[in-house]
Amino acid sequence: MDPLRENAIYNERFVKVICVGAGASGILLAYRLKRSFNNYSLTIYDKNPEISGTWFENRYPGCACDVPSHNYTYSFEPKPDFSSVYAGSKEIKGYFQEFVAKYDLQQFIKTSHLVTETKWSEEKGQWEVRVEDVLTGKVIHDWCHILIHATGYLNKPAWPKIPGIEKYKGTKLHSADYDESISLEGKDVLLIGAGSSAVQILPAIQPIVKRAKIFIRSPVWVLPDISSESGKYSLEQIEKFVKDPRAVLELRQNNERTMNSIFTMYMKDTILQEQCKNLLTTTTKKLLQDEEMERHLIPDFAVGCKRVIPSGYKYLTTLKKENIDVVYSGVTSFTEDGCISDDGQSHKGDVIICATGFNTSYVPSYPVLADGRNLQEEWRESIMGYMGVGISEFPNTLTFLGPYTPVSNGPTLIAIEAQADYICSFIDRYQTEPSMHSFRPKRAACEDFKAHVASAMERLVWTDRCRNSHNNHAVGGRVPTTWPGSTLHYLEAVREPRVEDWEFGYRGNRFAWLGDGVSQTEWDPTSDLGYYIRDADDGKSDSRRARTLAIARTGTQPARPLHRQPKLTIAEEKPKVATHEIPVNGVSAKADKVNGTLVNGLHNS
Known part of the structure; x- marks a missing residue:
């Protein structure tokens, strides 16, 4: 009798997978x-009505990604017709919607479905998942292997922990759950927070607005507007990108090369850190020309301790507007008609916008x-994650963008792709x-x-004197929950899973x-x-280093200075300044050049 197909080596048994969240990560998993x-x-399952x-x-208002638009895509799925250097939230949402439609992924997605409980059954070797249909209230009992x-880490609004917020009788808005139906025209607005949002x-x-009052508890490092002064791509530029995929690829690759060349800026006391701090201090002073503003708006902590904000000079100039x-x-407390600041002063407003970020407790x-x-209880006490993807001793469950993912110093989507692999x-x-x-994952690991x-x-800037999301907006406290290295470092770390860090259980002969x-x-x-018979050895290398260099296409680029970025250089003597037109991110923008060196063109791109 002939053998059966299901008895072949590595036969694929049926596996049932449930994913919570239909953002960039869940969509990629489906693909x-x-x-x-x-x-x-x-x-x-996703709680929202849309993906x-x-x-x-x-x-x-003004919501956009702080990574250049052409680099905020999956590595294999460019979008040549982005309208702006930094894409707005609606355009990015459209990108993911188009991706789902192109690859017919909607079949896997149930929107308006809220996961309310997940429970592991050791006997069955399955997760029992309780889901509520948000539209009907019906409860669904599902399961998976x-x-x-x-679910990401930027999805739970962090309302300020300040007494009296329930007393305020005006309109309360939060940047992470914004109500677009509220008109701000002619209103007095109190804006609490001074971070990215x-x-x-x-x-x-x-x-x-009639007037806006912004409360700045601590400053942030901001980058020049060289990439965004032009804002929108011209029709000619978009047409070029659409007709010439090679031009888009070259732009994306060059942006990544620059982003990936500056990791040592995130290390304390390095040359790049000092160069960047000096550069941004100099250019910010040149823009503000106001000693009081300089004292309050130029940070004393390391560049990168908080996420550096591109195109921030528009913000700085807005601070000087008449209204x-x-x-x-x-802010220490809220009142019926506004709030009270640290100095005891009362401030009134028709609308309060809390731009206070997210609950990044994980x-x-x-x-x-x-x-x-219960993972909720354990992670409230202490986070015990594994390399952004694992949860200590919790079986058959994995995470995207979990604790210790590199979300601070590089493109998030490429980290998501590595986690998908x-x-x-x-x-x-x-x-x-x-x-x-x-x-x-083993607890010891x-x-x-x-x-x-x-x-x-x-040794890294995230433990410097600033409040950042990786410390859950506290100074000190928990170990920062970002990856302790560069994006390229992370890609190499997770490329080949360390099975010795995992415990595998079997029912029957392994x-x-x-x-x-x-x-x-x-x-x-x-x-x-006879596939293994060849006329030359074209197999992959037997050493990890050689495999890594092959993936990185070693030898294909001109030699570069290691751990240096010419854009950060400032001439020591007072230079002669000349203005030149320089293409940045595909946009022609004016920039100052000092002795041939670009001094205000550092970006996340």
């Missing part, structure tokens, strides 16, 4: 599974229960090893990883995957049964 896998089901996560929820958390909001509302008042303090918004434990490798292993019951992060962070001795190749009638 990767559809592209490469068979014999699976995937359901993506795209952060870019559906963030819609405040593998549970993926793709506030920097975008203030210039957007200034022309329409803008600046209060250099925080605590899930729904219970994650396993072995008598990692997650799919575990789904693949589970599917092709029929006796595997569970997999989970997670403890060692966290200890390493704590040690490495002492070698059942060997089957009856017949290969997958023999079951493919069109395969070459």
Whole structure:
């Protein structure tokens, strides 16, 4: 009797996957599974009525991404017709919607479905998932073999922890849950916060409000507007990108090369850190020309401790507008008609906008229960994640953009792609090893990883004197929950999973995957049964270093100075300044050149 196909080595058993969240991560998972896998089901639940996560929820005035638009895409899916150097939230949402439509991914997504509880059954080797249909109130009881958390970390508004907010009788808005139906025209607005959102909001509302008062508790480092003075791409530029894919590719690659050349700026006391601090201090003073503003608006902490904000000079100039008042303090309490600042002064306003960011505690918004434990409770006490993708000792569950993902110093979407590869490798292993019951990160591995992060962070700027999202907006406290290295460092770290850091459980013989001795190749009638016979050695290298350099296309670029960025150089002697037209991110913009060196063109691009 002939053998059965299902008894071949690495036969793919049915695997059921549930993903929570239909933002950039969940959408990519759907694409990767559809592209490469068979014999699976995937359901993506999202609480919102539309997909795209952060870019559906963030819609405040002026909302845009602070990564150049052509680089805020999946690496393999460019969008040549972006309208602006920095894309707005609606255009980014449109990109993800087009991606879902192009690859027919809507079949996997259930919007307006809120996950309310997830619970692991050790006996069944399954997750039980409770879901509520937001529109009907109906409760759905689902299950899966593998549970993926793709809820991101920028989705829970952080309202200021200040007494009396319920007393305020005017209109309260939050940048992370903005109500676009509220008109600000002719209103007196109190804007609380001075981070990334506030920097975008203030210039957007200034022309329409009667007055706006912004409360700046601590400053941020901002970059020049060289990339955004022109703002929109011209029709000619867009047409060129559409007709010439090579031009878009070159732009994207050059932007990434620049972003990936400056990681040592995020290390304390390096030459790049000092050069960048000196550059931004000099150019900010040149713009402000006001000693009091300089004292309050130029930070004393390291560049990068808080996320550096591109195109921030428009914000700084807006602070000097006639209908803008600046209060250099925080807010201590709210009143019926406004708020009280740290100095005891009362401030009135028709509308309060809290641009106070997100709750970045990473605590899930729904219970994650396993072995008598609740991840919500554990992560409130102490985060024990694994390299952005794993949860200590929690079985058959993985995360996108979990704690210790590189979200501070490079393009987030490429990190998401690396995590998708990692997650799919575990789904693949589970599917092709029929006796595997569970997999989970070992506690000892997670403890060692966290200890390493704590040690490495002492050398990095995120432990300097500033409030940032990686400390959950506190100075000090928990170990910063960003990756302790560059984006390229992260890509290399997660490219080949360390299986020794994981515990695998089996029901039955762990070698059942060997089957009856017949290969997958023999079951493919069109395969070459002599595929390994070659006339040259074209196989991949046996060393990790050589494999890494091959992926990085070593030898294809001109040699560059290591850990230096010419754009950060400032001549020591007072130079002669001349103005030149320089193409930046595909936009022709004026910039000052000092002794041939660009001095105000540093961007995240």
